Amino acid sequence: MKELPFEKVTIVMGSQSDWPTMEMATKPLSELGVPFATAVVSAHRTPARMTEFATTAHERGTQVIIAGAGGSAHLPGMIAAMTPLPVIGVPVASKFMTGMDSLLSIVQMPKGVAVATQAVGASGAFNAGLMAAQMLSLTDPELQKRLIAWREKQSASVPFEVE
Ligand SMILES: Nc1c(C(=O)O)ncn1[C@@H]1O[C@H](COP(=O)(O)O)[C@@H](O)[C@H]1O
Numbered sequence: 517m518k519e520l521p522f523e524k525v526t527i528v529m530g531s532q533s534d535w536p537t538m539e540m541a542t543k544p545l546s547e548l549g550v551p552f553a554t555a556v557v558s559a560h561r562t563p564a565r566m567t568e569f570a571t572t573a574h575e576r577g578t579q580v581i582i583a584g585a586g587g588s589a590h591l592p593g594m595i596a597a598m599t600p601l602p603v604i605g606v607p608v609a610s611k612f613m614t615g616m617d618s619l620l621s622i623v624q625m626p627k628g629v630a631v632a633t634q635a636v637g638a639s640g641a642f643n644a645g646l647m648a649a650q651m652l653s654l655t656d657p658e659l660q661k662r663l664i665a666w667r668e669k670q671s672a673s674v675p676f677e678v679e
Contacts, residue, residue, distance in 0.1 A: 520555055520557075520565070520568065520569050520572075521554070521555055522573060522576035522577050522578045523551045523552050523553035523577065523578065524550060524551050524577065524578065524579050524580070524652060525545055525550055525551070525552040525553075525579070525580050525581075525582060525645075525652070526552065526553045526554075526555070526569075526578045526581055527541050527542065527553070527554045527555075527581075527582040527583075527645075528554070528555050528556070528557040528569065528581065528582070528583050528584075528591070528595070529554075529555075529556060529557070529583070529585065529591075529608070530557070530558045530559070530560070530561075530589065530591050530608075531556060531558065531586075532556055533586075534584050534585065534586060534608045536638075537584060537606070537608045537609070537637055537638050537641050538554070538582075538606065538608070538641050539641075540638045540641035540642040540645070541584070541606065541641040541642065541644045541645035542554070542645060543642060544646040544666075545648065545649060547666065548649045548659060548662050548663060548666060549659070550649050550652060550659065552645075553578075555569070557569050557583075557591065558585075558591060559590045559591045559594040566591070566594060567598065569595070570594070570595040570597075570598035570599045571599070573599055574599055574600055574601050578601060579601065579651070579652060580601060580604065580651050580652065581599065581601050581602070581604070582603075582604045582606060582641075582644045582645065582648055583595050583603055583604070583605055583606070584605070584606035584607075584608050584644075585606075585608060585618065585622070586610040586615070586617075587610040587613075587617055587618060587621075588617065588621055589605075589607060589608070589617070589618040589621040589622050590621060592604075592605030592606075592622050592633075593605070593621075593622065593629065593631055596625070596629050596630060596631045597629050602630075602632060602651060603630075604631070604632045604633075604634060604644045604647055604648060605622040605623070605631040605632065605633045605644075606622075606634050606640050606641045606644045607621070607622050607623075607633065607634070607635075607637075607640060608636075608637070609637045614636075615636035615637060616636075618636060619633070619636050632647065649663060650663060
C-alpha cells in the first residue's frame with residue numbers, strides 16, 4: 517500500500533471528484549500557515565486504507581482530521597469511530613440530491629461518536645479549514661494571533677456602503 521500522508525491537519529475525501537470542493541479547506545490553512553496533507557480515502561471503496569488512516573493518524577502527528585464525502589457519505593463518521601482526534605465533516609454536493617443526502621449522512625451521528633459537520637459545499641470546506649486552525653490555535657498562541665489578524669482583515673474588507 518502506498519504510504520499515507522499525515523500532517524497537523526489531514527484532509528481526506530471519498531473521491532478525487534471531491535477535490536474542487538475540498539481544495540477550499542486548504543485556503544484558510546495556507547493563509548494561516550498551518551501545515552496540511554491530503555489523500556483520497558473511502559470507507560466504501562478503500563476500507564483497508566480508511567482503517568489504517570483512521571487508527572494511526574493520532575500516532576503520526578495529525579491533530580485534526582477534515583473528511584469530505586458526497587452522497588452516501590459514511591467516511592467522516594467511520595473515521596470518527598476509529599480515532600480519538602476531532603473530525604470535521606464536509607458534505608460534498610451530490611449530483612442527484614444537491615448535497616442533502618451528504619449532509620444528513622454526516623450530521624446524523626449516533627450519540628457517542630462526534631463529527632463536527634459543516635455546511636454543504638465549498639463554503640463548508642473553507643469553514644472546515646478555518647475550524648481546524650481555530651482548534652489548533654488553542655495550544656498555539658502565535659497561530660491565535662494570526663487568526664485574530666485574519667479576522668480583522670476580513671472585517672475590514674466588507675464595504676459599509678451599499679452600491
Ligand atoms: N461517500 C463516499 C465515500 C465514503 O463515504 O466512504 N466514498 C466515496 N464517496 C463519494 O462518492 C461520490 C462519487 O464519487 P465518484 O465521483 O468517484 O463516483 C463522491 O462525492 C465521494 O465522496
